[in-house]
Amino acid sequence: MLHLAGGMSRLGTESAFEVLARAKALEAQGKSIISLSIGQPDFQTPAHIVEAAIKALKDGHHGYTPANGIKEVREAVAVDLHRRHGVEIDPGNVLIVPGGKVTMFFAMLMFGEPGAEIIYPNPGFPIYESAIKFTGATPVPLPLLEENGFAFKADEILALITPRTRLIILNSPANPTGGTASEDEVKKLVAGLARNPHVAIMSDEIYGEMLYDGRRHVSLTRYPEIRDQLILLDGWSKTYAMTGWRMGYSVWPKHLIEHATRLSINCHSCVNAAAQWAGVAALQGPRGEIDKMMVAFDERRRFVVGELNKLPGVSCITPYGAFYAFPNVKKTGLKSKQLEVRLLDEAGVASISGTSFGAHGEGYLRISYANSLDNIAEAMRRMARFLETSRKAAE
Numbered sequence: 001m002l003h004l005a006g007g008m009s010r011l012g013t014e015s016a017f018e019v020l021a022r023a024k025a026l027e028a029q030g031k032s033i034i035s036l037s038i039g040q041p042d043f044q045t046p047a048h049i050v051e052a053a054i055k056a057l058k059d060g061h062h063g064y065t066p067a068n069g070i071k072e073v074r075e076a077v078a079v080d081l082h083r084r085h086g087v088e089i090d091p092g093n094v095l096i097v098p099g100g101k102v103t104m105f106f107a108m109l110m111f112g113e114p115g116a117e118i119i120y121p122n123p124g125f126p127i128y129e130s131a132i133k134f135t136g137a138t139p140v141p142l143p144l145l146e147e148n149g150f151a152f153k154a155d156e157i158l159a160l161i162t163p164r165t166r167l168i169i170l171n172s173p174a175n176p177t178g179g180t181a182s183e184d185e186v187k188k189l190v191a192g193l194a195r196n197p198h199v200a201i202m203s204d205e206i207y208g209e210m211l212y213d214g215r216r217h218v219s220l221t222r223y224p225e226i227r228d229q230l231i232l233l234d235g236w237s238k239t240y241a242m243t244g245w246r247m248g249y250s251v252w253p254k255h256l257i258e259h260a261t262r263l264s265i266n267c268h269s270c271v272n273a274a275a276q277w278a279g280v281a282a283l284q285g286p287r288g289e290i291d292k293m294m295v296a297f298d299e300r301r302r303f304v305v306g307e308l309n310k311l312p313g314v315s316c317i318t319p320y321g322a323f324y325a326f327p328n329v330k331k332t333g334l335k336s337k338q339l340e341v342r343l344l345d346e347a348g349v350a351s352i353s354g355t356s357f358g359a360h361g362e363g364y365l366r367i368s369y370a371n372s373l374d375n376i377a378e379a380m381r382r383m384a385r386f387l388e389t390s391r392k393a394a395e
């Protein structure tokens, strides 16, 4: 008998990949499936970014790069953070990693161990809880509530801090809810965190350029008083429709960057060189395609929220960030997971149960609107038919 390490049994997963596999299997059987489950833009990476990668390959960028990333991309990240947040970031504190997820895993490995507590949003990106448990640390959920627009309340986070708290994970704009933190709450939180210098903060700002209705992203990098505690998680996947390129970055405090770089050297050596040059082109190039993508997302957001609110037993608050809606489905009479499975099998609509994002996601469904307006409209018709039929059957 092989004897697996204990951590393996504590490792969770991201159900979006399982739902995707099941949807593909149903499609292979000839069923029509509309996917509202996947967390990636349905747009192609802009052409000038693709060209930059091709050029890099033709120019001979085939070897290892420095483990922390090529100087050009780290400098481009620092310039971009200045453009977006008005902050001065030393490119020496920037680490280029293969996707956003790597930063979260590194942060958990750096701070998680038995006896340590890590606070994380619930519902939230499922890998947070999974990675915390893997390290043996105690996951401390921060419930995010519909009545607060699924945004965190500073006092609630601060009340969870104990002497054993090592790390707090924040995510705004948020997956799976589209919730965004207000500047007032961020300021209050920062003041409290500065009084707790034993606590590191990992701020997942991967949707930081995806906001609507004039909302502004409040980056934690703006607050020098927590600079020594803050790990910024960001990357190219969502903003530039580059999920498959595996390009992410983090900014670490001076005293942590060497540890993070050492994790990179132990884990993946460096990120694919051509992808890094594509990353430079993305940050420095024209933004027209990105703006068009956001206009399309905004139109779909308004449409999907309106349609979800017409469905029997469903209500949905307006999300102000990312590309997800998180409708309340408590009055459908079905549990979230049951609804996810039956919508896929019986209505041909792939969505994700709120419980895939933590226990506090019960009663909700994640709907990704990274699909065309026509497909979203058809999915809503299918959901309406399914919910009418299941309501009549229950009467």
Ligand SMILES: Cc1ncc(COP(=O)(O)O)c(C=O)c1O
Pocket (backbone or CB within 6 Å): 039, 098, 099, 100, 101, 102, 125, 171, 174, 175, 204, 206, 235, 236, 237, 243, 247, 248
């Ligand atoms: C909140 C959040 N953080 C990080 C990631 C990971 O991004 P990447 O694909 O770059 O690893 C995702 C992807 O869905 C996400 O939703």
